[in-house]
Amino acid sequence: MAAGRVLPFAISLFFVFLVVGFFSVVCSAKDDHPNKCAPSSCGIIPNISYPFRLNNDPDNCGDQRYNLSCENNRTVLYFYSGKYYVQAINYDNYTIRVVDANLREGDCSSMPRYSLAVYNFRSPYPYNFCQRTKKRIGKFDVLDCIELSKPVIFMSCETQVNSPLYVDTSPCTNLMSSLSGHVFVKIGHLNASDMRDLCRIDLTVATSWPGANDTNITYVDIHKELVYGFELSWLQGKSRDYSWRSTCYIDSDTGKAACGSNSMLHEADR
Incomplete structure (x- = not known):
């Protein structure tokens, strides 16, 4: 090769390796991001790691959409203007x-303050009441x-209601200080x-208790x-870690999370 051509070729080759090396570093940094920070802890939650983070963690730790706080040694999640204690991740x-x-x-007179229903969770909100599963x-x-949780609906009625669907809260009389009339609870979708007649919905909340039994149940239960x-x-x-065209789900065969192209998957409820 002529001497005059060697130098331009060498310079071009150098820039190729530089660009390839740059993109290799970028991809590596992206892949390593979830492991860049050591786990945090607060109270009963000992391993707060990606995508979750505490609000006093460095900015490069976790995903800001999954921000938690530590208050009086309790891990707290704030969303929809509500305050919730984290029991497990x-x-x-x-x-x-x-x-x-x-x-x-142990205090059945304490009742939920914040109403929360399925319609509150719409994409692209980072949480959902249901878990996508592929089969x-x-x-x-x-x-x-x-569905991961079932609704618990508080209703107040002007008159007494005799129905197996309605559970009377009267043993917990302090409830009457916040809700008027006869107060009942309905478990499950209404x-x-x-x-x-003469009843209104006051509050809709949720529970995932695995030992729940909808028959012969009291309000204390x-x-x-x-x-x-x-x-x-x-x-x-x-x-979001992949692309807006992907959907993540739990594979029913393996029990593990996976992500796939939307064009290759069919929604069961379409």
């Missing part, structure tokens, strides 16, 4: 369990949404046919369910 199934901060164990139906991979808290999925936030 499961990094295997991408769930977080929280409880309304106004509830007190195979025929030739297609179908996404289903498995159909129009379930609504009684329901209060224990509420104190247990409810689960939310944070799996959909994982999609």
Whole structure:
């Protein structure tokens, strides 16, 4: 090769290696980001790690959408103007369990302060009441949404109601200080046919207590369910680590989280 051509070739080759090296560093930094910071801890939550972070962690730690705070040695999640104590974070199934901060164990007169329903959780909100799960139906991979929590509905009625669907809260008389009339609780979704005359919905909350039993249950039992808290999925936030065209889900065959192109998946509820 002529001497006059060697220098331009060498310079071009140098820039190729420089660009490739730059992108290699960028990709590596992105992949290492979740492990860049040591886990934090607060109270009963010992391993607060990516995507979660405490609000006093360095800015490069975790994802700002999953910000938590540590108050009086309790891990706190604020969302929809509500305050919730974090009871557990499961990094295997991408769930977080929280409880309304106004509830007190063993005191059935304490009731949730913040109303929360399924319609509050709309994409692109980082939490969801249901967990996307992929299963195979025929030739297609179908996404289903498995409900993690069930609603608990507080209603006040002008007259007494005799219905197996309505649980009387009267043993916990202090409830009457915040709700007027006869106060009842309905567990599960409320159909129009379930609504009684002269009754109104005051509050909708949730529970994920695995030992729940909807038959022969008292309000004291329901209060224990509420104190247990409810689960939310944070799996959909994982999609952001890939692209807006991807959807993340739990594979029903492996039990592990995966992400795939929206064009290759079919929504079960479409």
